[in-house]
Amino acid sequence: MSAARLFVEADLSSGIEVPLEEAQVHYLRHVLRRPDGAPLLLFNGRDGEWRGTLAARGKKAAVAEIGDLTRAQESEPDVWLCFAPVKRARIDFIAEKATELGVSVLQPVVTRHTAVERVNVARLRANAIEAAEQTERLSVPEVREPIDLGRLLDAWPAGRRLLMCDETGGGPPIGDVLGQLDDAARAAPWAILIGPEGGFAESELGAMRRIRDVVSVGLGPRILRADTAALAALACWQALVGDWRRPTPRLATDYRTSKVTV
Known part of the structure; x- marks a missing residue:
């Protein structure tokens, strides 16, 4: 299964849970039809890119359970x-x-x-x-x-x-x-x-x-x-x-x- 890639505002590190926005949950659940445990990739522009898994936290709420770092943050052209x-x-x-x-x-x-x-x-x-x-x-x-x-x-x-x-x-x-x-x-x-x-x-x-x-x-x-x-x-x-x-x-x-x- 391909990993949906999401931008989040929250800090990213291994072992934490990051709440997902309602629009992101709708996209994952109803557009991509991803179940709990589906793989994610998350980035915030500061902490690099991290693996995550989708987990429900209520009827319309979900979080990304953060795993390991896939790419460190890189310098980009200014x-x-x-x-x-x-x-x-x-x-x-x-x-x-x-x-x-x-x-x-x-x-x-x-x-x-x-x-x-x-x-x-x-x-x-x-x-x-x-x-x-x-x-x-x-x-x-x-x-x-x-x-x-x-x-x-x-x-x-x-x-x-x-x-x-x-x-x-x-x-x-x-x-x-x-x-x-x-x-x-x-x-x-x-x-x-x-x-x-x-x-x-x-x-x-x-x-x-x-x-x-x-x-x-x-x-x-x-x-x-x-x-x-x-x-x-x-x-x-x-x-x-x-x-x-x-x-x-x-x-x-x-x-x-x-x-x-x-």
């Missing part, structure tokens, strides 16, 4: 994705795929041409959690409240490099820029900034270019939708700077179901 919100289905897609691609922070950014007025942060976090569960990540990216672009730039942290994707075509190819970075630049914390469907205003482009560690790049000759641009930039960054440069561990995974086989 890369933010700062993006102008787009319509619901596409912003959900960004949260899901950016989590798969290893971002540490999802930061919605309100720009002058941003058309979407409301961002459901709880929904984005739920999408990020589900993606982390299915892709064997040991963490879930932080999902932040939307912030005005000007405020974000005013408080930009020293030393964090900003990869600005310039839809005007004024930046050099992203592959050329990232491929020429030295080791110090690769090791630095990063952020990728993607604009709205209408593009950045000229004043916004000027403000971004005044950031000390900004790198302006182009994403090729075609106009990309905002969600496509975000994932394309992340994929390039991971391939040339991030953890795609490391050897890939072999995991016993069924990629049709995205569940780990134990």
Whole structure:
């Protein structure tokens, strides 16, 4: 039986019981139809990944009885994705795929041409959690409240490099820029900034270019939708700077179901 993989907030260690949320119990009992004693894998972003077994604690309640550690917590790339919100289905897609691609922070950014007025942060976090569960990540990216672009730039942290994707075509190819970075630049914390469907205003482009560690790049000759641009930039960054440069561990995974086989 494949082990269902769950994110929990509680600390994890051998021999303890971790209460499961009602939605998790419903998923395990009524969607996956898992009985007591079914194998689980649990992670919380701090303590690594642990084996567990499902145990009932009432009609609608259940716990995970924690066994042994399967993977220690690992370091992950420190890369933010700062993006102008787009319509619901596409912003959900960004949260899901950016989590798969290893971002540490999802930061919605309100720009002058941003058309979407409301961002459901709880929904984005739920999408990020589900993606982390299915892709064997040991963490879930932080999902932040939307912030005005000007405020974000005013408080930009020293030393964090900003990869600005310039839809005007004024930046050099992203592959050329990232491929020429030295080791110090690769090791630095990063952020990728993607604009709205209408593009950045000229004043916004000027403000971004005044950031000390900004790198302006182009994403090729075609106009990309905002969600496509975000994932394309992340994929390039991971391939040339991030953890795609490391050897890939072999995991016993069924990629049709995205569940780990134990």
